[in-house]
Amino acid sequence: MKLYIELKGASGAVYRYKLAEDADPRTTIAGNFVYIDAKGAVLFAGETNNLIGATARWPEAQTRHGASALYTRLNVSGASRAEEHTDLVTALDPVMNRDA
Template identity: 40%
Template structure:
């Protein structure tokens, strides 16, 4: 899998995510996506946001979602997290799992 992916929201804005390498999950807020890549390109299996990624990903969301790779987008500002998440969920093709955590 690639080190970075770009996901496009309904507004046309592009959001860059970095592939999570095993290790410590950042304590900052942000978004995360479980992504699978095949001959047809990228497919988002799950998308989430959290005020603290370390807490959100320590639970059930840390497992690979149906063999997807985990990508993170760090964003400390809660208002930006919310608007980006809404923009992305409006644009991504269903089905995908939605995660929201405080």
């Protein structure tokens, strides 16, 4: 897996995400996160006040959708996190966001 990936939102903005080794964010900072499959498709996009919570749906993502990597992006501002989340979900239509 690549150390960094860039995702383009519906607005045209590009967001850079960093690989969380072993699918462990290792931080309690707020941010956005995505689950990716082996082909690089975004399966789920989320935002949280504590990135440790980014693993909440990880087991489901692995078993049902073949998730192979978790990427995070630190983003302390709640408004910015929500805007980025909406932008990415609109552009990428992740399968797990449809049934969330």
